[in-house]
Amino acid sequence: MLVTELIPLIEAKNLTPxxxxxxxxxxxxxxxxxxxxxxxGDSGMAWVTVQTHLNVIAxxxxxxxxxxxxxxxxxMEEESLKKAETxxxxxxxxxxxxxxxxxxxxxxxxxxxx
Amino acid sequence: MELMFTxxxxxxxxxxxxxxxxxxSIKRQLKQIGVGGDVLRRVAVASYEVELNLVIHxxxxxxxxxxxxxxxxxxxxxxxxxxxxxxxAMKEGYxxxxxxxxxxxxxxxxxxxxxxxxxDEFDIKSTVGVGTTIxxxxxxxxx
Numbered sequence: 001m002l003v004t005e006l007i008p009l010i011e012a013k014n015l016t017p018x019x020x021x022x023x024x025x026x027x028x029x030x031x032x033x034x035x036x037x038x039x040x041g042d043s044g045m046a047w048v049t050v051q052t053h054l055n056v057i058a059x060x061x062x063x064x065x066x067x068x069x070x071x072x073x074x075x076m077e078e079e080s081l082k083k084a085e086t087x088x089x090x091x092x093x094x095x096x097x098x099x100x101x102x103x104x105x106x107x108x109x110x111x112x113x114x
Numbered sequence: 115m116e117l118m119f120t121x122x123x124x125x126x127x128x129x130x131x132x133x134x135x136x137x138x139s140i141k142r143q144l145k146q147i148g149v150g151g152d153v154l155r156r157v158a159v160a161s162y163e164v165e166l167n168l169v170i171h172x173x174x175x176x177x178x179x180x181x182x183x184x185x186x187x188x189x190x191x192x193x194x195x196x197x198x199x200x201x202x203a204m205k206e207g208y209x210x211x212x213x214x215x216x217x218x219x220x221x222x223x224x225x226x227x228x229x230x231x232x233x234d235e236f237d238i239k240s241t242v243g244v245g246t247t248i249x250x251x252x253x254x255x256x257x
Contacts, residue, residue: 032219033219033220033222034218034219034220034222035163035166035219035220035221035222035223035224035225035228036222036224037219038159038162038163038224038225038228039159039224039227039228039231041159043155051218051219053130053218054130054131054133054134055130055133055134055218055219055220058133058134058137058138058162059162061138062134062137062138062141062155062158062159062162063155063158063159064155064158087138
């Protein structure tokens with residue numbers, strides 16, 4: 001599934017419109033402990049987190065993830081969004097809960113790991 | 115072995131805003147040299163982990179990237195405080211991270227084990243009151 005297709009699936013708003021969304025989502029993950037994500041993150045991952053600070057973008061970029069998803073309409077700091085656009089990381093904001101987002105991804109066949 | 119490229123980055127204590135700059139630069143340099151795929155990802159993850167360790171736990175230190183024809187080497191060297199019990203520090207889930215680090219989502223006690231998992235070679239030496247040196251090697255087979 002492409003990030004472009006993921007956006008309507010989770011009713012998301014793209015907070016980084018300048019970043020291309022034609023990248024493949026190969027797996028999904030939900031976790032707010034960044035050091036945990038560092039050891040379980042993978043390329044092509046759609047990562048659901050309530051964390052919004054700068055280090056979220058660094059973790060997503062270094063792990064070559066497909067996108068970061070903020071659940072329940074959570075906003076991301078402007079500084080983090082700027083970094084995301086500079087580094088080419090897509091950040092999506094969904095009104096759904098993390099549970100519902102993961103449920104919809106799983107129902108479409110996105111696995112928990114590559 | 116011939117050293118093809120070397121660069122050092124200073125990492126300041128408790129500088130959470132800049133955390134990741136050295137790792138991003140290391141990843142960029144390696145990409146330019148032609149390192150890619152799985153090795154590049156493993157080096158990036160390990161360098162970020164070790165850079166964060168310098169920010170969270172050390173009094174400040176340096177992260178050095180050395181590139182040889184058949185391997186990438188990362189050396190993290192700090193000026194203290196040192197690790198009293200290395201065996202305990204290497205255990206998954208054990209962390210001495212402070213409240214600031216934990217509030218940002220760090221401090222799960224996964225850093226050192228994750229470095230070891232991602233690197234092909236891993237060595238850690240530490241002396242309390244002197245500092246800690248971590249050396250990691252990544253083989254470049256087929257890159």
